[in-house]
Amino acid sequence: MSWIVQNLWLIPALPIVAAGVIALAKRPQRKLAASLAIGSMVIGFVLSAVAFAHVLSLGHGDSRITEVANINWFQFGDQWVKLGVLLDPLTSVMLLMVTFVGTLIFIYSTGYMADDENFTRFFCFLALFAGGMLTVVVSNSLLLLFMGWEVMGLTSYLLIGFWFHKPSAAAAAKKAFIVTRIGDLGFFLGMAWLYAQTGTLLFYDCGAGCLEHSAVTAMLVHTTVFGLSVSSGIALLLFCGAAGKSGQVPLHVWLPDAMEGPTPVSALIHAATMVAAGVFLVARLYWIFAISPSAIDVAGITSVALQVVTWVGAITALYGSLVAVAQYDIKRILAYSTVSQLGYMMMGLGVGNGPSVGMFHLITHAFFKALLFLGAGSIIHGCGGEQDIRRMGALRGYMPITFKTYAAGMLALCGFPLFAGFWSKDAILHAAFDYDITRIPFYIGAFGALLTAFYMTRQLCYMFIGAKHRGAPGHHGVHDDHEAESLSHPHSPHESPATMTTPMLILAAFACLLGFIGTPAWEWFQNFLDGRPATFSFGALFEGKTALLMAGSSIIVFAGIGLGWMLYGRKPIESPDAPDALEVIQPHIFRVLENAFYIDALYAATIVRLNAALAHISAWFDRWVWNGVVQTISYLVLGTAYVDSFIDNCAVNAAFDEGCTTVSRGGRMLSALQAGRVQGYLRLLGLGFVVLVVILLWGTKR
Amino acid sequence: MSPLTSYLLLSAMIFSIGLAGALSRRNAILVLSGIELMLNAANLNFIAFWRYGPNPAALTGIMFTIFSISIAAAEAAVGLGIILAVYRHTRNTDLDQMNSMKG
Numbered sequence: 001m002s003w004i005v006q007n008l009w010l011i012p013a014l015p016i017v018a019a020g021v022i023a024l025a026k027r028p029q030r031k032l033a034a035s036l037a038i039g040s041m042v043i044g045f046v047l048s049a050v051a052f053a054h055v056l057s058l059g060h061g062d063s064r065i066t067e068v069a070n071i072n073w074f075q076f077g078d079q080w081v082k083l084g085v086l087l088d089p090l091t092s093v094m095l096l097m098v099t100f101v102g103t104l105i106f107i108y109s110t111g112y113m114a115d116d117e118n119f120t121r122f123f124c125f126l127a128l129f130a131g132g133m134l135t136v137v138v139s140n141s142l143l144l145l146f147m148g149w150e151v152m153g154l155t156s157y158l159l160i161g162f163w164f165h166k167p168s169a170a171a172a173a174k175k176a177f178i179v180t181r182i183g184d185l186g187f188f189l190g191m192a193w194l195y196a197q198t199g200t201l202l203f204y205d206c207g208a209g210c211l212e213h214s215a216v217t218a219m220l221v222h223t224t225v226f227g228l229s230v231s232s233g234i235a236l237l238l239f240c241g242a243a244g245k246s247g248q249v250p251l252h253v254w255l256p257d258a259m260e261g262p263t264p265v266s267a268l269i270h271a272a273t274m275v276a277a278g279v280f281l282v283a284r285l286y287w288i289f290a291i292s293p294s295a296i297d298v299a300g301i302t303s304v305a306l307q308v309v310t311w312v313g314a315i316t317a318l319y320g321s322l323v324a325v326a327q328y329d330i331k332r333i334l335a336y337s338t339v340s341q342l343g344y345m346m347m348g349l350g351v352g353n354g355p356s357v358g359m360f361h362l363i364t365h366a367f368f369k370a371l372l373f374l375g376a377g378s379i380i381h382g383c384g385g386e387q388d389i390r391r392m393g394a395l396r397g398y399m400p401i402t403f404k405t406y407a408a409g410m411l412a413l414c415g416f417p418l419f420a421g422f423w424s425k426d427a428i429l430h431a432a433f434d435y436d437i438t439r440i441p442f443y444i445g446a447f448g449a450l451l452t453a454f455y456m457t458r459q460l461c462y463m464f465i466g467a468k469h470r471g472a473p474g475h476h477g478v479h480d481d482h483e484a485e486s487l488s489h490p491h492s493p494h495e496s497p498a499t500m501t502t503p504m505l506i507l508a509a510f511a512c513l514l515g516f517i518g519t520p521a522w523e524w525f526q527n528f529l530d531g532r533p534a535t536f537s538f539g540a541l542f543e544g545k546t547a548l549l550m551a552g553s554s555i556i557v558f559a560g561i562g563l564g565w566m567l568y569g570r571k572p573i574e575s576p577d578a579p580d581a582l583e584v585i586q587p588h589i590f591r592v593l594e595n596a597f598y599i600d601a602l603y604a605a606t607i608v609r610l611n612a613a614l615a616h617i618s619a620w621f622d623r624w625v626w627n628g629v630v631q632t633i634s635y636l637v638l639g640t641a642y643v644d645s646f647i648d649n650c651a652v653n654a655a656f657d658e659g660c661t662t663v664s665r666g667g668r669m670l671s672a673l674q675a676g677r678v679q680g681y682l683r684l685l686g687l688g689f690v691v692l693v694v695i696l697l698w699g700t701k702r
Numbered sequence: 703m704s705p706l707t708s709y710l711l712l713s714a715m716i717f718s719i720g721l722a723g724a725l726s727r728r729n730a731i732l733v734l735s736g737i738e739l740m741l742n743a744a745n746l747n748f749i750a751f752w753r754y755g756p757n758p759a760a761l762t763g764i765m766f767t768i769f770s771i772s773i774a775a776a777e778a779a780v781g782l783g784i785i786l787a788v789y790r791h792t793r794n795t796d797l798d799q800m801n802s803m804k805g
Contacts, residue, residue: 676800679724679797682725683725
């Protein structure tokens with residue numbers, strides 16, 4: 001066991017400790033707060049790099065490199081509940097990604113939140129958030145993972161509702177918390193079931209962990225309702241939690257509303273941490289998801305759980321990209337695109353032969369989505385709080401760095417050839433093409449890719465291209481109150497400070513280049529996660545099917561971008577009130593898409609209303625039935641108490657008082673003897689002596 | 703009248719004088735000297751009983767008396783110390799005034 005595995009717990013512990021210290025800091029201690037948070041993340045990044053180097057140095061000889069460090073936590077009956085940390089390729093790449101992107105977002109936040117009066121509180125929450133995510137990543141126990149998971153749930157609530165004086169932000173925070181909690185209920189049930197089945201929540205424990213061969217096969221042989229194996233049942237329950245966190249349909253509704261938080265928070269939630277946690281959970285528990293009864297006899301038949309993951313992912317991918325087409329809020333477009341990309345990741349996990357395909361997209365997406373959100377934040381910052389893309393335009397001239405980096409992120413998200421998103425999305429499409437059950441997920445994915453290219457082009461055209469800036473004079477600061485407070489911003493847009501642009505430049509470099517760690521010619525990343533040696537074969541790029549698929553997806557991307565350009569870029573948008581080009585062609589469909597298929601309204605009409613009715617019934621019961629019972633009991637108790645107090649006052653107290661008076665009278669009499677005169681005592685002593693002598697003499701006489 | 707009886711009479715007289723002084727005096731120092739007188743009467747008894755007792759060869763009586771005298775010395779030191787402290791506190795050595803411990 002090496003030094004780094006023993007000390008891996010430091011990586012999540014440092015940001016949590018930093019958050020605690022910041023919480024004690026006073027409001028003006030901004031520098032302290034920011035440097036503590038950033039410092040803890042930088043140290044975390046260095047440690048992650050050491051851990052990554054350690055995993056690399058172990059080489060690819062063994063099938064799976066997994067090192068654990070477990071400790072006993074507390075005794076429970078005759079069993080010990082154990083916690084632990086785990087280092088394997090999956091953890092090491094996630095650690096690197098989270099700490100690196102997190103550090104950049106923290107640095108960016110110092111610029112973005114510079115005018116906010118609650119700067120220190122913000123950094124406290126950010127550090128705690130990162131700590132929760134890192135706990136999820138390093139934990140070797142489902143229980144510890146769940147703790148980190150819930151810390152993230154709490155801090156996402158705090159951060160989304162950071163500007164809680166806005167009613168919409170407070171509502172969004174509650175929505176995020178409650179919707180993810182619904183998923184977490186499934187997670188918790190799955191965890192309890194897993195514990196009941198295997199007796200442990202550790203992933204790896206020298207052959208006794210729940211992800212290891214004996215436990216997984218034991219879970220497989222038991223079957224439950226509908227002929228599902230127990231492992232599939234557990235996996236589906238756990239997937240509920242992952243779907244809630246990762247915004248999969250139908251639990252995606254909180255994600256777009258989470259845009260009410262400050263933009264760095266959106267970047268953190270949507271790129272590096274919160275939503276990635278759900279995908280990471282499925283990747284971590286992949287062996288519970290993947291094993292199926294038929295896998296023992298016939299290789300390649302995927303389990304029920306993985307099929308569910310695939311379909312939910314495919315539907316989410318399609319849904320998110322469809323809705324993103326018709327949004328006007330810069331951050332909502334990105335939010336729905338995140339929903340759609342998360343769908344791709346889940347689909348990649350479902351169709352891929354192992355977790356590596358989905359994880360590859362998770363890592364590349366984290367970089368370019370963080371970049372896009374930071375770019376959006378920079379634009380919002382530069383335009384004085386404007387978030388409506390119709391009121392932007394021609395920003396290219398005002399904000400050159402933001403434009404270039406944003407364009408890089410946009411191309412990566414579209415999957416433009418050679419950018420990061422191209423390779424990772426292609427890997428997913430490739431796996432979906434080889435999916436042996438049906439090819440429908442592949443077609444859905446390809447259509448989603450077309451839409452992705454389309455809506456990103458639309459957004460880019462609205463924001464950066466055009467003859468003039470469409471921002472109405474005097475119209476700023478309706479969305480972002482904190483920006484409105486600082487009146488120093490001039491009317492015309494301006495470029496953001498270097499603390500904000502530098503992280504964007506770094507992320508842009510990764511958005512361009514990161515894909516090269518997993519190209520078909522050199523599948524280093526996928527092999528690293530699966531523990532196989534990577535081989536370089538340039539020829540693999542040009543093999544028939546691969547080349548065909550790559551060419552096909554490139555054509556799809558070009559078509560999407562071209563379509564977007566035709567509708568929005570060719571003819572500059574003149575006025576902020578002009579109808580959308582798509583709206584002109586298909587007004588009804590556009591209306592449906594703009595309202596996100598009315599899912600929020602559907603939930604409001606069904607679940608929320610049902611909930612309200614239940615609450616009313618409960619309130620009625622509480623007021624009339626339970627309250628009546630409680631009142632009756634309380635009157636009974638009161639009556640008894642009156643009787644009791646009467647007995648106490650008249651019988652017990654009187655007797656006691658009598659006794660007390662006697663005792664105190666006796667005491668007063670005796671105390672008269674204690675006059676305090678020494679000679680009085682001596683006199684008594686002498687008298688007593690004389691009496692004794694007289695008695696003695698009397699005795700001898702007889 | 704044997705020598706023993708006369709010694710005992712003497713010691714009884716000294717004891718009575720001491721007791722009377724201790725009981726009747728108001729000055730704490732004089733009360734203390736009364737107590738010293740009573741102690742010395744007891745010492746005289748010890749010596750007398752030893753000297754005219756059945757075994758004068760053994761030094762029991764003189765031993766007892768030496769212990770008693772040394773204890774009396776210690777007691778006198780402590781008593782005088784207490785009286786001094788009380789005097790410093792109250793500027794008074796009248797025992798009738800020292801009744802703050804009464805019940």
